[in-house]
Amino acid sequence: MSHHIVEVKDLKFHYPDQTPALRGVSFQIRHGESVAIVGANGAGKSTLLLHLNGYLTPTDGQVRIGDYQLTPETVREVRRTVGMVFQDPDDQLFMSTVFDDVAFGPLNLGFTPEDVTARVEKALATVGVSHLKNRPPHRLSTGQKRRVAIASVLSMSPDILVMDEPSAGLDPRARTQLIELLKSFEHTKIIATHDLDMVVDLCERTIVMHDGLVSADGPTMEIFSDDKLLAASCLEKPLRMQGCPICRCKG
Amino acid sequence: MSTKIDRAFYDIGHLDILAEADTPLHRLDPRAKLLTTAVFVVCVVSFGKYEIAGLLPFFLYPAVVIGLAELPLSFLLRKLLLVSPFVIFIGIFNPWLDREVMVQLGPVGISGGWVSFASLLLRFSLTVGAALLLIATTGFGTICMALEQLGAPRVFTVQLLLLYRYLFVLIAESIRMMRAQSLRSFNAKGRISYRVFLQMLGNLLLRTIDRAQRIHMAMLSRAFTGEIRIVRQFSFGYKEACFLAGFGGLFLCLRLTDLTALLGSLVLGITG
Structure with missing residues (x-):
């Protein structure tokens, strides 16, 4: 078994109308790493995520998850290994009670x-929503829905959690x-x-995507200190790394 | 206009809240309630076209259920009124089509049309009322699962489950769309033009297809293979058997014997 749990090699993907979404993406992720994928709207983040659980098939290039090369035969095993949390919990929670979902x-x-x-009880306890077990998902708050989705x-x-915008739509405390x-x-x-402050809290490593390519890959703090790179990728420094707007001092 | 839709929307959700209550009736196995309701509906519907007296004793069942399950009567009546136009339109022509006098009340002759119209309204209130009560004491999702346990095809129950789940998302989406439309259309009457309405409808369809695709994606990423599985244990004990046998027997009795006439003749017999 390789020590890389996720390996993406020269991944290319065109949408059926020939719009290129990924134009040769490569990176490797090790066991236990926490990696952020950031980039402007339309940079290819979501398309990349959909390759990691085999929903989209690469036009060219390879995806390897754990011991498995991603192919139609291994897709079931891959989907067990990769837990995917979608952006809109209403898409993810489709059953009529939290328990069934x-x-x-x-x-x-x-x-x-x-x-x-036993698994359901444990998962619900881990995210702290055991009391919602018998509720229908459409009557939960967004924060609760997100927890249930996780x-x-x-x-x-x-082994791997893949999340698309987990903090979107949450109030500050829920976030x-x-x-x-x-x-x-x-x-x-x-x-x-897009929540770069969350990235600072959670991820030691950041991959920046721009226009279907990886434009940078490295330690989070290093990347967020590189003003030129951020500007070129249509990003801005996390708020806490910007100067204080009231006392005008540099952060 | 949109506030009316909003209200109807929250009202549907309110049935779910009612179903979460914890009364002896709520705790009963859903299959017992489902079967009892089915017997009830069949008995009520199978009465003759001009039957009125025979239907009246059946109001006993909704009354008992509302009492036992502590349901708000006014809310249920509002729901019933909401659906009533459909039935009224079906029956409204009976009095014109069927003018033969059936009942002579002193100088007033009541035609068969009016009698059958009244009978239709009674049957509507009883059957739709019973269905509402079933949902309010059981919850829609649980009813679907009970249906499946009773042998309904899985495709059918799963469709129902998903339909109910996404009804709320769809309505919320339409409400947002209507709101956006009304905030930017400045005609005083707030009416939507035919052309705009068609475009909105098309847009809603496209959004629905997108959503369906995302849901399918979410299902696939959780090892979905084409079959939806549910763990649920129901227990059909003696309480359920008593409920079903008791009410089912009562309904059959009411259907097969003319209780009103029997009571009437009894009273007349005593006084006479």
Whole structure:
């Protein structure tokens, strides 16, 4: 087994109308790493994420997850390894109660009903929403929905968590609580986001995407200190690294 | 206009809140309630066209359920009124089509049309009322699962489940769209032109397709293979059996014997 848990090699992808979305992306991610993928709108972040669980098939290039080269034969194993949390929890929570939703993945993977129940209870307890077990998802707040969405992949015990904009639409406190929750996970994390302050809190490494290519890949603080790179990628420094607007001192 | 839609939307959600209550009736196995409701509906519907007296004793069941489950009567009546125009339109021509006098009340002759119209309204209130009560004491999702346990095809129950789940998302989406439209259209009447309406409808369809694709994606990434599985244990004990046998038996009895006439003749017999 290679020590790289995610390996993307020269990944290219065109949409059916020939719009190029990825134009040769390569990177490697090790066990337990927490990596942010940042970039302007339309830079290719979401398209990249959809390759990591085999929803999209590369036009060219390779994706390797753990021991598996991503092919139609291994896609089931890959999806078990990669837990994907979507941006809009309403897309992810499609069953009529929280319990059924969190049980959906484990049931598909063929666990026994007792096993499934135990997994669901554990996942719900981990994200702190055990009391919502029997509620219909459409009556939860966005913060609660997000937690349930995370529980719905945790219940499959994935090695890698892939998240698309996990902090979007949350109030400041719910956002802080979510960051604390994600910090407590030991999974390999890949987070696509515009919330650069969250990146500072969660990810030691950042991959910057621009126009379907990786324009930088390195330690988060180094990348966020590079004004020229950020400007070229249509990004701005995280707020806490900018000067204080009231006392005018440099941060 | 949009506030009316908003209200109707929150009202649907309110049935879910009612279903979360914890009364002896709520705790009953959903299959018992489903089957009892089915027997009830069949009995009510199978009465003759001009039947009125025979239907009245059936109001006992909704009354008992509302009492036991502590449901708000006014809310349920509002729901019933909301659907009533459909039935009124179906039956409104009966009095014109069927003018033969059936009942003579002193100088006033009541035609068969009016009698059958009244009977239709009674049957509507009973059956739709029973369905509303079933949802308010059980919850829609649980009913679907009970249906499946009773042998309904899985495709059907899963469709129902997803339909109910995304009804709220769809309505919320339409409300947002209507709001955006009304905030930027400055005609005093607030009416939507036909052309704009068609475009909005098309847009809603496209959004729905996008959403469906994202949901499918979410399902696939959780090892979905084409079959939706659910763990749920129901227990059909003696309480359920008593409920079903008791009410089912009562309904059949009411259907097969003319209780009103029996009571009437009894009273007349005593006084006479």
